[in-house]
Amino acid sequence: MTGGGQVMAFRALAYWLMRYRRTWQGTIVVSVANPILFLLAIGAGLGTLVQEPVEGASYLAFFAPGLLAAAALQNAFVEGGFVVNSALRRERIYPTAAATPLEPGEIFAGHLIFITLRLFISAGAFVVAMALFGLIESVAVGVVITLAATLTGLAFATPLAAWAVTARDISQINTVFRFVVMPLYLFSGTFFSIAQLPEPLETLARITPLWHGVDLCRTLALGTASLGPSLVHAGYLAGLAIAGALIGRVTFRRSLHA
Amino acid sequence: MSEALIEATGLEKTYPARNRQGTPFRAVAGVAFRVHRGEAFGFLGPNGAGKSSTMRMLAGVSAPTAGTLRILGLDPVADGRRVRARLGVVPQDDSLDTQLTVEENLLVYGLYFGLSRRAVRTKAGELLAFARLEDKAGERVENLSGGMRRRLTIARALINDPEILLLDEPTTGLDPQARHVLWERLFRLKQDGVTLILTTHYMDEAEQLCDRLVVMDKGLIADGGSPRELIERHVTREVLELRFPPGEHEKIGRELGEQVEVLPDRLLWYADDGEQALARATELGIRPLTALVRRAGLEDVFLRLTGRSLTD
Ligand SMILES: Nc1ncnc2c1ncn2[C@@H]1O[C@H](COP(=O)(O)OP(=O)(O)OP(=O)(O)O)[C@@H](O)[C@H]1O
Numbered sequence: 001m002t003g004g005g006q007v008m009a010f011r012a013l014a015y016w017l018m019r020y021r022r023t024w025q026g027t028i029v030v031s032v033a034n035p036i037l038f039l040l041a042i043g044a045g046l047g048t049l050v051q052e053p054v055e056g057a058s059y060l061a062f063f064a065p066g067l068l069a070a071a072a073l074q075n076a077f078v079e080g081g082f083v084v085n086s087a088l089r090r091e092r093i094y095p096t097a098a099a100t101p102l103e104p105g106e107i108f109a110g111h112l113i114f115i116t117l118r119l120f121i122s123a124g125a126f127v128v129a130m131a132l133f134g135l136i137e138s139v140a141v142g143v144v145i146t147l148a149a150t151l152t153g154l155a156f157a158t159p160l161a162a163w164a165v166t167a168r169d170i171s172q173i174n175t176v177f178r179f180v181v182m183p184l185y186l187f188s189g190t191f192f193s194i195a196q197l198p199e200p201l202e203t204l205a206r207i208t209p210l211w212h213g214v215d216l217c218r219t220l221a222l223g224t225a226s227l228g229p230s231l232v233h234a235g236y237l238a239g240l241a242i243a244g245a246l247i248g249r250v251t252f253r254r255s256l257h258a
Numbered sequence: 259m260s261e262a263l264i265e266a267t268g269l270e271k272t273y274p275a276r277n278r279q280g281t282p283f284r285a286v287a288g289v290a291f292r293v294h295r296g297e298a299f300g301f302l303g304p305n306g307a308g309k310s311s312t313m314r315m316l317a318g319v320s321a322p323t324a325g326t327l328r329i330l331g332l333d334p335v336a337d338g339r340r341v342r343a344r345l346g347v348v349p350q351d352d353s354l355d356t357q358l359t360v361e362e363n364l365l366v367y368g369l370y371f372g373l374s375r376r377a378v379r380t381k382a383g384e385l386l387a388f389a390r391l392e393d394k395a396g397e398r399v400e401n402l403s404g405g406m407r408r409r410l411t412i413a414r415a416l417i418n419d420p421e422i423l424l425l426d427e428p429t430t431g432l433d434p435q436a437r438h439v440l441w442e443r444l445f446r447l448k449q450d451g452v453t454l455i456l457t458t459h460y461m462d463e464a465e466q467l468c469d470r471l472v473v474m475d476k477g478l479i480a481d482g483g484s485p486r487e488l489i490e491r492h493v494t495r496e497v498l499e500l501r502f503p504p505g506e507h508e509k510i511g512r513e514l515g516e517q518v519e520v521l522p523d524r525l526l527w528y529a530d531d532g533e534q535a536l537a538r539a540t541e542l543g544i545r546p547l548t549a550l551v552r553r554a555g556l557e558d559v560f561l562r563l564t565g566r567s568l569t570d
Pocket residue numbers: 258273274283284285303304305306307308309310311312350459
């Protein structure tokens with residue numbers, strides 16, 4: 001009955017997949033349709049007002065990869081914040097699994113695999129929408145950008161999950177959304193180049209994880225990426241994702257084996 | 259004496275403070291008990307007595323703060339995985355997945371235990387028959403009644419053929435009919451040799467189901483034994499219940515002394531012969547509004563042990 005931790009994590013993953021089976025078609029349609037509408041509105045509306053090229057590109061080409069990264073943050077917040085807290089408290093999914101041979105770390109790992117999958121599928125759908133607007137040069141570029149956006153999401157999802165499993169209730173999660181996620185969303189270069197920000201703010205924006213995700217996805221999409229900065233971006237994001245996973249192993253145990 | 263499946267000595271659970279201003283809270287303050295194979299063993303106590311905290315330690319999901327605990331000869335902290343593989347747990351709050359069907363709930367749980375899909379499918383049929391839910395296999399859990407959900411939770415807990423079944427308040431919130439169905443099912447499990455450990459704050463449930471029980475209050479065990487033993491040890495065979503107009507009964511109660519318990523609304527006179535006690539009351543010139551003689555029960559034991567009633 002005792003298997004390796006990986007086998008155990010896959011048992012936990014099986015639960016999330018079974019749930020997803022009921023809803024996946026709907027979520028994929030939404031994941032593609034949403035960005036199409038967004039990009040249409042920006043391309044035909046706001047984009048025409050911004051005549052000057054931004055960072056050497058049309059506004060639509062500048063904006064789309066930024067929004068891709070910001071959407072990954074938003075998805076990470078839903079999956080790593082709300083869903084994790086609800087799995088602990090309201091739906092009692094974690095406590096149910098904790099009564100079986102699964103260990104807290106394995107329950108966490110199984111859920112993380114599923115979150116990664118969700119982030120990847122949403123990012124992929126977004127990239128498909130971008131391709132419809134001629135913003136993706138080749139399949140290979142599309143795949144790399146999808147991976148970059150998934151990594152951006154994970155950099156937020158694991159620390160969020162590590163914290164959300166300790167939060168008393170959903171209202172605490174909402175507070176974080178308002179005071180952390182929204183400012184990040186607005187000031188990390190999604191909508192405008194951070195070079196336009198006045199000085200201390202620009203430096204501040206440059207150290208936010210979302211900017212690293214935005215710049216990684218954007219330079220890849222615009223074909224301006226170079227190895228050094230891209231590695232710094234990816235390393236920073238991966239570092240956060242790993243730190244969150246390590247902290248989560250501790251907080252999950254503390255919460256599930258209280 | 260048969261083999262002890264569970265052995266606890268000096269068992270304590272202290273929860274850390276919830277925030278900086280708070281203080282740590284000792285929910286279980288040193289309890290000792292043994293449970294033998296095939297027994298039905300109960301924890302009877304009011305809200306906050308520490309029943310669930312004890313059950314969570316037994317379930318291998320909560321490390322004791324002090325004391326020793328052996329389950330199936332293993333340490334539930336060091337060997338948590340192996341212990342949990344041999345237990346069935348019915349938690350106090352319903353934790354079924356309301357978005358999944360009845361059968362899917364069993365399937366997920368079986369997979370957690372490492373059973374194959376095919377093995378779970380076979381087992382699920384058996385368990386649904388046991389829980390009298392054969393015709394509900396494809397139904398979403400959100401459409402089930404409270405009693406059905408409880409039976410499904412028990413069926414789910416049996417997926418791994420556990421040697422010990424832990425039930426935390428199995429019938430709280432159910433109507434009398436649903437409770438009786440559930441008791442009957444639990445009784446059958448016991449006959450099949452499953453060791454049952456349950457918590458309850460219903461004395462009738464404890465009397466019906468438990469071979470032995472402990473009375474728990476404020477994190478401590480006040481006493482333990484079979485329902486019969488406890489009643490014989492702490493109370494007389496019968497109880498005379500006397501009601502008076504408001505405000506009179508306290509004074510009368512104090513005059514009558516030790517064998518009389520004063521409740522907010524009535525007096526309980528413990529006597530081996532209730533009728534005789536009533537005759538004596540009449541001799542003393544006591545004129546109650548109503549008088550009732552009944553057999554003593556666990557509720558009375560609890561009252562004598564802790565000075566308060568079980569369900570207030
Ligand atoms: N995780 C926790 N952190 C802090 N205090 C806790 C925690 N869990 C329980 N408590 C406290 O410990 C005490 C005992 O709780 P427990 O749930 O064990 O009681 P119980 O006998 O099961 O009560 P009930 O009949 O209401 O279910 C309560 O005062 C409760 O508030």
